[in-house]
Amino acid sequence: MLIKTRGIVLSYLKYRETSIIARVYTEQLGVQSYVVNGVRKAKPPGRIALFQPFTLLELVAYVARGSGGLTRLSEFRCAEPFQTLPYDVQKGSVVLFLSEIVGKAVREEEQNEPLFRFLHDSILAFDRQTAGSENFALGFLLQLASYLGFGIASGAELTDQVIMAGHSPVAAGSTGPATLRLREFEHYFDELLRTPVTSTIPNGRVRHELLNVLIRYYQLHVEQLGEIRSLDILSQVLN
Structure with a gap:
């Protein structure tokens, strides 16, 4: 049986000489893995670009x-051609980072329309965003x-959850330097939750620390x- 659906590419693996296995979050079936034949051939060129992370596709599967x-x-085929994501190094690093987390955190093979709509609309908004993109990953994860x-x-x-679970560098309930540092971050997270456009995060170093806290929370x-391997790449670009 065939089904027509929209999909969001999460990742792919090389398969045989010219093919791939693509992992796609679909609108109707949740996470699915597909063999895609011949996309790594030299001709026609460019087809592998359709399976870069977060590419929005229309599929018949x-x-x-x-x-x-x-x-x-x-x-x-491509459902929504991007304007900036393939050409902006900073945005591309954010996409690589977020697609790795989404690929690990979202595993259900069932329809979830609100989640698909959030992912789809967020990706498009990020592609069109002209300012403030350095904080997009933080707001997206929240x-x-x-x-x-x-x-x-x-x-x-x-x-509170990160500290009490012992994911802080210090023991749960401690008032040591690492815990105090986490407490200093609370107002940044409040800003990202309420008014992300006017966030006062001062620099890339603090942004990297906030991302680390969020990853611990996700864990x-x-x-x-x-381990989220693309975090180091993203941190270098944001700095």
Whole structure:
């Protein structure tokens, strides 16, 4: 059976000589893995670009009979051509970082229209954003947590959980320097939750620390999130 759906590319792996296995978050079926034949051939050129992280696609796909099955795409095309993401190094690093987290945190093979709409609309908004893109990843992760079931209402709520779970460099309940540093971050998270456009985050170093806190928070709630390897690349670019 074939199904027509929109999809958001999360990642891909090389498969055989000219093909890939693409992991895609689809509007109708959740996370799916597809064999895509021939996209790494020299001709026609450029088809592999359609499977870069967060590319928005329209798909006609075969439906796997069981959960977790590997199937194929019958047709695919770009649904929303990007204006800036493929050409902006800073934005490209943000996309690489966020797609790694989304790929690890979102695993359900079932329809979730609100989550798909959030991802789709956020990606398009980021592509068109002309100012303030350095804080986009922080705001995105705070909003994504709500769609995944562990959203917060304040910065204090976030830091309390990180400290009490022992993910802080100091013991839970301690008032040592590391815990005090986390408390200093609470107002930045409050700003990102309420007025992200006017956030007063001073520099890339603080932004990197805030991202580390958010990753620790995600590790509390997402089983086997593991190390986010693209964070170092993003931090270098944001600095």
